[in-house]
Amino acid sequence: MSPLLLGVLLLWAIQGQPHEIDLYVTDYMAPAGAEPEPLGGEPSRRATLFATPGEYEPVAFALGNSLSPIGVEITSSALIGPMGTIPSAAVRVRAVEQVPRFGRRILVDPGPRVDLPAGATRSFWVTVRVPVDTQPGLYAGTVGVTSAGEALARLDLILEVLPIQLEDPPFALGFNYSQPGDREALADHLADMRAHGMTVVAPLYDFHLPVDDDDTSELGAFIEAYQAAGFREPIYFATPMLLSFDRLPGYGPIDSKRFQQKYIEVMRRLYRETSERGQLTLFSIGDEYTNKGLEGVHEGGLFARFVFEELPELATTSDMNGYREVMEMAPYLSVAAINNGWDGIDNHNRGRRLANETFISELRRETGAIPWFVNTGSGRFPFGFFFWRMSKLGVRGKVEWYYNFGPNRRGSLIHIEDGSLQPTLDYERSREGIDDLKYLLALERRVEAARAARIGTRQADAAATLLERLTESVVPDWSAYTERDTSFPEDGFESLDPARAASLGSFNAIRRTVAEHIMALDRVLVDAESPQGGGRS
Amino acid sequence: MRAVLCGLTIVVLAPGLSAQARTELTADLWSRERVQSALEAIAEHKAAGLLSEAAYQRRRDMLLQRLEGTFSPTMLAVDSPPDLIQNGGFEAVNRNTRADGSRWRWWQGWRWEGEYEMHWEDRGRHVRSGRYSARITSTGPPGRVSVFTPILPATSDSGVYRFSVWAKGSGENELFVGFDAGASGSVRKRVGREWERIDVRGRVRSGAAGFRIYLNSTGTGTIWVDDATLIPDPRP
Numbered sequence: 001m002s003p004l005l006l007g008v009l010l011l012w013a014i015q016g017q018p019h020e021i022d023l024y025v026t027d028y029m030a031p032a033g034a035e036p037e038p039l040g041g042e043p044s045r046r047a048t049l050f051a052t053p054g055e056y057e058p059v060a061f062a063l064g065n066s067l068s069p070i071g072v073e074i075t076s077s078a079l080i081g082p083m084g085t086i087p088s089a090a091v092r093v094r095a096v097e098q099v100p101r102f103g104r105r106i107l108v109d110p111g112p113r114v115d116l117p118a119g120a121t122r123s124f125w126v127t128v129r130v131p132v133d134t135q136p137g138l139y140a141g142t143v144g145v146t147s148a149g150e151a152l153a154r155l156d157l158i159l160e161v162l163p164i165q166l167e168d169p170p171f172a173l174g175f176n177y178s179q180p181g182d183r184e185a186l187a188d189h190l191a192d193m194r195a196h197g198m199t200v201v202a203p204l205y206d207f208h209l210p211v212d213d214d215d216t217s218e219l220g221a222f223i224e225a226y227q228a229a230g231f232r233e234p235i236y237f238a239t240p241m242l243l244s245f246d247r248l249p250g251y252g253p254i255d256s257k258r259f260q261q262k263y264i265e266v267m268r269r270l271y272r273e274t275s276e277r278g279q280l281t282l283f284s285i286g287d288e289y290t291n292k293g294l295e296g297v298h299e300g301g302l303f304a305r306f307v308f309e310e311l312p313e314l315a316t317t318s319d320m321n322g323y324r325e326v327m328e329m330a331p332y333l334s335v336a337a338i339n340n341g342w343d344g345i346d347n348h349n350r351g352r353r354l355a356n357e358t359f360i361s362e363l364r365r366e367t368g369a370i371p372w373f374v375n376t377g378s379g380r381f382p383f384g385f386f387f388w389r390m391s392k393l394g395v396r397g398k399v400e401w402y403y404n405f406g407p408n409r410r411g412s413l414i415h416i417e418d419g420s421l422q423p424t425l426d427y428e429r430s431r432e433g434i435d436d437l438k439y440l441l442a443l444e445r446r447v448e449a450a451r452a453a454r455i456g457t458r459q460a461d462a463a464a465t466l467l468e469r470l471t472e473s474v475v476p477d478w479s480a481y482t483e484r485d486t487s488f489p490e491d492g493f494e495s496l497d498p499a500r501a502a503s504l505g506s507f508n509a510i511r512r513t514v515a516e517h518i519m520a521l522d523r524v525l526v527d528a529e530s531p532q533g534g535g536r537s
Numbered sequence: 538m539r540a541v542l543c544g545l546t547i548v549v550l551a552p553g554l555s556a557q558a559r560t561e562l563t564a565d566l567w568s569r570e571r572v573q574s575a576l577e578a579i580a581e582h583k584a585a586g587l588l589s590e591a592a593y594q595r596r597r598d599m600l601l602q603r604l605e606g607t608f609s610p611t612m613l614a615v616d617s618p619p620d621l622i623q624n625g626g627f628e629a630v631n632r633n634t635r636a637d638g639s640r641w642r643w644w645q646g647w648r649w650e651g652e653y654e655m656h657w658e659d660r661g662r663h664v665r666s667g668r669y670s671a672r673i674t675s676t677g678p679p680g681r682v683s684v685f686t687p688i689l690p691a692t693s694d695s696g697v698y699r700f701s702v703w704a705k706g707s708g709e710n711e712l713f714v715g716f717d718a719g720a721s722g723s724v725r726k727r728v729g730r731e732w733e734r735i736d737v738r739g740r741v742r743s744g745a746a747g748f749r750i751y752l753n754s755t756g757t758g759t760i761w762v763d764d765a766t767l768i769p770d771p772r773p
Contacts (some may be wrong), residue, residue: 148760149773171584180700212746234587249643250621250687258617258690264566275578280585291633298748306612310566312754315587334587345633368591396586 021072021116021145022064023153027505028125029380029429030154032098032105033331036062036123045153047126048503049161050512054132056433058196058428060096060125063145065116069154070147072114074127077113077142083135086274090131091157093143096123096425103410104424107405108417125428128159137165164518166438172200172233172372172397173383173412173434178404179206183221185419190229191406192414192421197434201506202284203224203320204400205406209239211247211266218274223279234280234315236337236399238272241284241319246302254303267311282315282335289329290322290341294348303327308332312444319374323352330367335373337399338363340478355478372397377414377425378477381488381508383433386481388440389474400430439514446521454523462519470510558615566613579690583674589672604716614664619690621698625765627671630657644684651756653681665703665732665760673754675708681755684762688747691719693769696741700750704728704735708758715753719745728760738770 024043026036034530038044039060051057063072074090094107095114107125116122122532126143143155174193180186208218219237226235243253243263252259267283273455274281285307289300300318307316317335320326322344330403341354353359355376363371375384378400405412413427443463450460472491480486501509576597585591602608629642639646646655656670658664671697673682697723698720704712706728715723716739724737750767756759 109616193716234585247688249623250689250749252617252621253623255612255614256617257614259694260612262690278588280581282587290632293633295629296631302612308596309599309610312600313571313578315582322603334582334592345631368589370587370589370592383686470564 007234020066021152022062022066022068022121023155024062024064024504026060026123027062028425029060029505029507030060032425035121036060037516039505043500044116044269044503046156046158048158048160050162050508050515052162052164052166053130053134053136054125056129056431057159058125058432059157059305062121062123063114063120063153064217065118067118069115069117072110072116074110074114074124075146078146079128079141079157079296081137081139081161082521083137083161083339084107084139086128086130086134086139086141086159088141090127090129091141091143092127094125094127096125099408099415099537101410102408102412102415103424104412104415106422106424107428108422109204109317109420116135125420125425126155126157127158127428130159134161136161146462152406162515163522164442164515166435167441168197168199168232168440169434169437171387171391171437172236172399173204173237174198174200174398175378175388175400175465175489176202176204176238176405177402177407178204179208179218179222180404181206182184183195183225186222186225187229188419188421189414190225190231193403194229194231196423196427198404198436199231199400199402200233200236200397201231202238204241204402205239209243209247209266210269211243211262214269219491220277221275223274223277227277227279230383234282234396235274236259236282236284236317236397237270237274237286238319239490240267241287243267254299254306260306264310265291267314269386271311271314273418280315282317284317284319284337285322285333287316288319288325288328290320290325290344291348293344294324295316295344297322297325297328297344297348300325300332301332302334304329316318317372321354323349323354325367326354327364330363330369332366332396335397336363336367336369337372337397339375340482353477353479355390357476360390360395362496364394371395372399374399375401378430380429380433380436381481383430384436384507385433385440385470385474385488386478387433388437389471389476392471393476432507436511439511440467440470443518443521444512446518446525449525450521452508453525453528455528459517459520459524463521466513466517470514510511542672555615559610562613562615565609565634567603569604572600576600589640611743620701621767621769622686622765623723625702626667626763627657627669628667630669637682641684643687644671645687646682646684648682649680649716650678651675651682652677653680653682655682658761661748662752665763667756670761671752672759672761675754675757677711679711679755679757681713681753683751683753684765685717685751686749688718689767690747691741691745693741693771695769695771695773696743697770697773698739698741698767699770700737700765700767702735702738702752702762703732704760705732706758708762709756710754710757710758710760710761712760713751713753713755714752716748717746717751718749720748724742725755727756732763 024038025047027039028146078088079086096108114307139159145153194265202367251262315334317337322341338354343349415422447460448455496509580595582588604614624643634640637648654674656672658670664670713725720739720741
């Protein structure tokens with residue numbers, strides 16, 4: 001027997017029987033816990049995506065192994081089309097993993113070999129980053145699953161790049177953030193947040209406060225990095241909230257000269273650093289006074305009034321979580337940052353919640369503060385359709401807990417392993433939510449433009465009807481989704497094309513419909529601008 | 538004159554003195570340039586969507602009054618209580634707290650080892666003054682649990698402070714009262730069944746900007762504490 005044949009036989013003996021790998025596209029919006037189900041109910045090895053230049057677009061798939069354990073390699077190809085190529089480096093495959101003690105599922109690079117135990121099904125995400133200069137058109141590629149050179153399964157990727165340029169939403173959207181300790185990590189984190197569509201960062205823990213010195217250089221370095229990363233919205237500077245309940249209470253009560261003068265001194269140092277760098281900054285002055293009962297709420301009101309009178313040059317907010325707290329503090333704040341609220345231990349709020357149309361109207365009418373959300377949920381719907389709906393009521397920002405809380409503590413949206421950023425699914429879905437928001441805003445802008453130019457009446461009416469339906473499909477009350485099991489949209493997507501929902505997923509089916517209206521209006525608007533155009537509808 | 542409102546100690550000066558002090562302090566804080574600069578800042582905030590029209594107008598009106606010298610600050614304090622301890626009688630409780638942390642406003646708390654429970658005490662025989670005292674009960678193996686102050690500023694010229702607290706106990710208790718985190722001075726003792734005053738003199742270490750005071754329970758049994766005060770000691 002030749003050595004070569006012997007080697008082949010030995011390899012066959014080691015690897016056992018031929019493997020049967022089951023690959024099928026799944027819904028990346030599926031909840032945790034269950035065995036991954038095929039997207040649309042029917043197993044498919046063909047994933048259909050659409051995206052705009054500059055967008056990141058995910059698709060998920062599952063690998064099931066019904067026979068003996070096996071190690072596989074997973075590789076992605078470039079996506080090729082008549083208009084060009086999207087390189088394979090822009091097609092990133094990552095495995096879904098649950099990290100004990102972290103409490104959230106994350107995406108990790110699978111490395112050169114993925115172990116598939118017998119009888120197991122593992123989930124993966126493919127995220128395509130469409131380069132900004134990609135030409136519209138169809139692009140195709142594959143994700144291959146091989147073992148020792150043998151092709152075991154293949155996922156076909158069909159991507160349509162749309163002729164749409166999305167823009168940053170005119171809202172502050174982001175997460176609380178801890179000082180990472182070095183400038184390189186800071187730059188990486190900020191770039192990652194921008195790549196996830198975030199428009200604001202809310203520094204909170206581990207940032208230096210100039211209480212015992214006048215050193216504001218760390219804040220200055222943050223501002224520099226923030227601007228370099230391309231953030232344009234004001235910084236939501238949450239760290240100063242620590243002054244009122246942690247760092248300065250030893251100086252005296254809030255109505256003592258010792259406390260007040262120290263507070264003014266520290267805040268003016270911080271303000272000087274921000275203003276010298278031309279960086280608009282929203283300073284958070286307090287945190288959830290509702291948790292201290294009604295007495296604490298009254299204290300919050302007095303404190304906000306003090307800051308209003310003695311530091312009016314600061315744009316201010318406070319993280320608030322109860323009705324009475326908001327109504328006492330907000331008249332003295334620039335922005336009222338609210339979550340859905342609770343009653344307080346002494347039930348002083350009597351069941352009133354905050355993240356709803358009724359309260360937001362009252363807040364704006366009675367206090368003049370601009371509503372932002374703080375901690376009303378991460379993920380696609382909270383950042384997307386729900387925020388879009390609430391922005392129509394005047395909500396202008398949303399800051400969530402938490403990008404990098406402690407060293408990989410529960411609540412973080414990012415898991416950091418040896419400097420490598422491993423996003424949670426919630427974080428990735430938050431980006432999808434912001435993309436939904438961008439599509440919706442893009443369509444609204446086109447409708448306005450068409451109406452202003454008095455062209456494309458039919459297309460604008462159709463788009464406006466869709467936007468109206470979508471508006472009505474979102475209940476403007478966060479409690480409906482967290483306390484009353486309301487689904488989005490309320491009709492359970494019955495109005496969608498079932499075939500489209502089966503191939504794209506429900507949210508993307510809506511997004512696709514929005515995109516088609518955008519493109520229809522763009523055709524009219526472009527046509528009107530051309531020398532031969534005449535404003536035809 | 539002093540009064541307590543919502544757990545805050547209000548220092549009230551004689552009306553004439555108070556008004557004069559407030560005028561002087563306001564003049565120190567509010568130069569004309571600062572008012573002008575603040576007016577520019579709020580206009581920028583409004584343009585950037587950080588201020589509504591109504592909120593902008595309120596700030597603007599206030600700043601214009603400051604320019605004219607007609608604004609009367611309602612919150613600016615001109616004095617401070619000499620006692621650095623707030624809620625020294627443990628009267629302001631926060632029921633929205635865990636039993637192994639501080640249950641009292643202003644005070645902080647932590648359990649390092651052992652099993653303990655902290656609670657506001659309202660049984661009259663265990664309360665020295667007011668409605669409540671602070672009760673620390675051992676519920677298992679001994680270790681260390683603490684109620685402690687926030688960081689206190691080192692403002693005393695002499696660098697020396699006098700802390701006193703009333704305490705009583707039962708069982709094999711051990712009360713350890715100590716200056717820490719920037720200052721030194723401590724007392725460790727078993728407290729008896731009757732109220733007794735524990736006095737500790739603390740000295741701030743050179744260069745320290747602040748310090749804390751810890752009320753530790755390190756034994757078993759129960760300790761009650763009430764009526765804590767901290768005053769700078771002019772004697773070095």
